[in-house]
Amino acid sequence: MNDRTTLRTDLNVFADFNPKLPESYRPAPYLLLGNIQPELQKSVRAQMGGVKLSGGDTMNYWINDFRAQLLETIREWDFLLINDSEARLLSGEHNLRRAAAKILGMGPHTLVVKRGEYGAVLFRRDCHFIAPGYLLEDVFDPTGAGDCFAGGFIGYLAGQGVExxxxxxxxxxxxxxxxxxxxxxxxxxxKFGVDRFRSLTHQEIEVRYREFQRCTAFK
Amino acid sequence: MNDRTTLRTDLNVFADFNPKLPESYRPAPYLLLGNIQPELQKSVRAQMGGVKLSGGDTMNYWINDFRAQLLETIREWDFLLINDSEARLLSGEHNLRRAAAKILGMGPHTLVVKRGEYGAVLFRRDCHFIAPGYLLEDVFDPTGAGDCFAGGFIGYLAGQGVExxxxxxxxxxxxxxxxxxxxxxxxxxxKFGVDRFRSLTHQEIEVRYREFQRCTAFK
Structure with missing residues (x-):
């Protein structure tokens, strides 16, 4: 999750990619923008007429080489969801709390910093929430875990109708x-890829949520 | 906290070190054994007549080169307090839950795995507790933080008279x-060394404990 530089070459393939959303997608109230060229993220958001909550991901390539475009894009977002090394790169601060304070000055009112197996920290201007990672007994392949985190995050908010x-x-x-x-x-x-989600049930999700509570609560 | 190999040279200085506890120390009910040759840890514990709760720390050098002696020593302990790389080395398992299961078969009923800035995980045979690290705005010098963790851990249990x-x-x-x-x-x-503890008050400790609660609780 921390080293995504190899994507750089692949991204050239998308040089002429300019997504046009079908009319039926445009009134959706929740928008999660995957990691791609900031200008495209901005253009997709602009096509969403009734968006109530938006945010997304980015990476080192855009932070380093498309900084102005990225800053203009995330200024409109409610939340930014990146990993710890990206937060440091974007802010120029090594310390996570200082990095978060700077990033929250760039537009988003909410910053989620993913830390791989060590969990995540959510920052707002007035407070933060530290969540440790769930301890798996078997890690088969962590590829895509950050994206699944993002999906679970926005999925919960959308499911609850949070605005x-x-x-x-x-x-x-x-x-x-x-x-x-x-x-x-x-x-x-x-499992590999999205295989685990083919059979995953809501009940399994709730069981693991409660297990998370049992493994982290103290008085 | 994760790289303590440089201690190896220094430890030769203690080749003839064989601590004899003063009589007045021996009835103490709580014993925390610092990282040193397992044989010395064992000898100190044997001098403690009325010990109710004992445990300690170790490191890669003892795990690799004094394994039999170490296993004989920790078999008598209630808790073992080591970092994640030491847990992996001692157990031969990369996965932390599997590593913990093996180590809990070596004697101690409680294992605390320190993870530096990412907090700690406490394991027992039937459950575990994951605590994220406190997010400092300024990290001046992390040297000794693991030992201070150990002191706070046993200090709380001793202060409460937990048996x-x-x-x-x-x-x-x-x-x-x-x-x-x-x-x-x-x-x-x-601060450097133990400087911060010269002025630290109980109230500051309680304030930070409650801040920890606020930053980690969820329903």
Whole structure:
């Protein structure tokens, strides 16, 4: 999850890629923008007429070589979801709390920093939430776990119909969304690709959520 | 905290070191054995007549080159407190849950695996507790944070008079002990050496403990 430089070559394939959303997609209230050229992310968001909550991912290539375009893009987002090395690169700060403070000055009111097997930290201007990673007994393949985290995060918020109020989402929902993200990321690691999700049930997700609670709670 | 190989040379200085405890130390009920030759740890424990709860630390050098002696020593301990790379080395398992299961078969009923800035995981045969690391805004020097963690851990248990019952300590106390360990480790990083502890108050410790709760709780 921390080294995605090899994507750089592949991305040239998409030089002429300019997505046009079907009309039926445009009124969707929740938007998660995958890691791609910031200009394309911006153009997709602009096509979404009724979006209530938007955010996405990025990577070192865009942070280094498309910085101005990236800053213009994420300024409109509610949340930015990146890993720890990307947070350091984007902010120029090694310390995560300082990095987060700088990034929250760039537009998004919510920053989620993924830390691979060590979990994630969610930052807002006034507080933060630290979630450890779920401890799997067998890690088959962690590829895609960060994307599954992102899906679980926005999926929970969309499922609950959570919307920003006065420019923010309440922390109770955000905390739960991070844990559901971690839960989905942990399932991803159990098989290759999306294989684990073909048979995954809502009940298994809830069982793991409660296991997360049991393994992290203290008085 | 993860690379302590440089200690190896220094340890030769202690070749003739054979500690004899003063009589007044021997009835103490709580014993935390620092990282040193396993034979010396064993000899110190044997001098403690009324010990109710004992455990300690070790390192790669003893695990690799004094394995039989180490296994004989930790067999008598209630808890073993090591970092993640040491847990992997001692068990021969990369996965932390599998490593823990093997180590808990070596004697101690409780294993605490320190993970530096990412916190710690406490394992028992029937359950585990994952604690993320406290996020400091300024890390001045992390040297000694693992030892301060150990001090906070045993210090909490001793302060509460916690004793094993049926060969185990209850998880409520163990969870709190891990968080107090993390709190003390975090203070260590704020200044050089033990400087931060010269002025540290109980109130500051409690404030940070509650901050830990606020930053990690979810429903």
């Amino acid at each position: 920003p109020s006065n420019g923010e989402i309440n922390m109770v929902d955000l905390r739960k969304a991070v844990i559901y993200g971690s839960v989905m990321g942990s399932f991803c690691c159990e | 094993p019952s049926n060969g185990e300590i209850n998880m409520v106390d163990l969870r709190k002990a891990v968080i107090y360990g993390s709190v003390m480790g975090s203070f260590c990083c704020e």
